[in-house]
Amino acid sequence: MIKSQWYAVLDSKEVKKGRLTGATRMSQKLVFWRDSGGQIHCIFDKCCHRGASLSAGKLVDGAVECPFHGFQYETTGKVVLIPANGMNAEVPDNFKVNSYLAKEAYGLVWIWYGEDRENVPEIPFFQELKSGFFYGGFSETWPVHYSRAIENQLDVVHLPFVHKTTIGRGNRTLVNGPVVKWQDNLMTFYVKNQTDRGQSPEKPGEILDYEKLFSLQFQMPNLWQNVISPNFRIVAIFAPIDEENTHIYIRSYRKGKLPLLFNWISDFVGNVGNKVILHQDRRVVITQIPKKTELSMKENLIQGDLPIIEYRKRREKLKSKSERQRDC
Structure with a gap:
């Protein structure tokens, strides 16, 4: 951690x-x-x-x-x-x-x-979700380190294989970019997956108007957001239990309060769908070895893994910074 x-x-x-x-x-x-x-x-x-x-x-x-x-x-x-x-x-x-x-x-x-309680920063959260949104959700425990669970949500390559029957429909196996941008410790990554027709994937710097693409965000150290639309988001909170287990909270955020019955129905339907998708992920992620990820591992990463690479670099940077501050 x-x-x-x-x-x-x-x-x-x-x-x-x-x-x-x-x-x-x-x-x-x-x-x-x-x-x-x-x-x-x-x-x-x-x-x-x-x-x-x-x-x-x-x-x-x-x-x-x-x-x-x-x-x-x-x-x-x-x-x-x-x-x-x-x-x-x-x-x-x-x-x-x-x-x-x-x-x-x-x-x-x-x-x-941390040890210093006098100079703690503001609690980090997605700015647009701080007010005006309502949410419902569920939670469950995975037998993996929180870094593995997080990296699964940063992985744009797995969609047509793990989620073939849900959010990965369309056989968009070719991964252009993705484009990754940081603002302080908030990562936004833009996704442009396409059907493979023999073309070469675009490099991140070659993608024009990337801001108009579908995007996701990760707020260090343990918050993730799927920006589905201006009025609807999916958020995941990865609470570290220990080195081998993580408790994951999944929330559906929406604007506009509905009557109580419709709120309940909306939450129920949303939870069912989110559980199906999450359990498709879980089936594979719990098989990954080792349970914890590091900056340098015995892996052969590809261009489409850029959000994961950027996360590992930022995580290592923050770990090193906190260690230096402790030694001062």
Whole structure:
């Protein structure tokens, strides 16, 4: 995982008021909860006393109470009460667990995966989806590293083979470009796949008026968007569980609120279609070796893999940058 980044890790609805929510993210067992004002907090889900899971406990006056011996933790991860020592006993500084800075935005729970909490940037999200859109969706877990799951959504070559009966109909096996453009850490890539009639694919620099082509976007470190139309988008959030598993949230965004029944029908139909397409991908992606991708691997990449190559380069650049900052 890339340090010093905001990661979307949960759907906001998964963290309910008055309850603890346990989840493994970033290879760490974590517990999330809301305070009385609704703000989300996150600490490590392992009591510093005897290693019990804190998410199996409960909230007591805003503090997380361990189910084993009643130790209570505040939002920073520090123990504020050891019942066996008495309510007025001072708690030593070493009685604490790590915590993450957590925030809620755009219907998602985010954690800042970094050490510096004073100079964190704005939470990244697709600008046009910040308001005016409604969404519905579903989620599921894949047994792959999040980089594999992401790269599948950057792969424009696989469509006529993996999705022959759905979005890959038309036998457009020839891949022109694709054209890849960056704006800060937002990648937009433009797709021009065609039926192979013996012509050579155009290189990225040879494609004219590429802005008019079908496009997709990827926002580092773990958000993807399929720009189907100005009023309809598909978004995927790749929440890293650990080095071998990823929880994927799929959302359909649309403009214009429909009556409740039509909203439900629209979401249901959209989810069915998205699941069919996603499971076509899953069948192949879970077979890829290794489960995690790197900048340099024993692969023979082709021109059509440009979005994947660009993603790997940017990921490596951000990893190196965060490592340099940590060493300073």
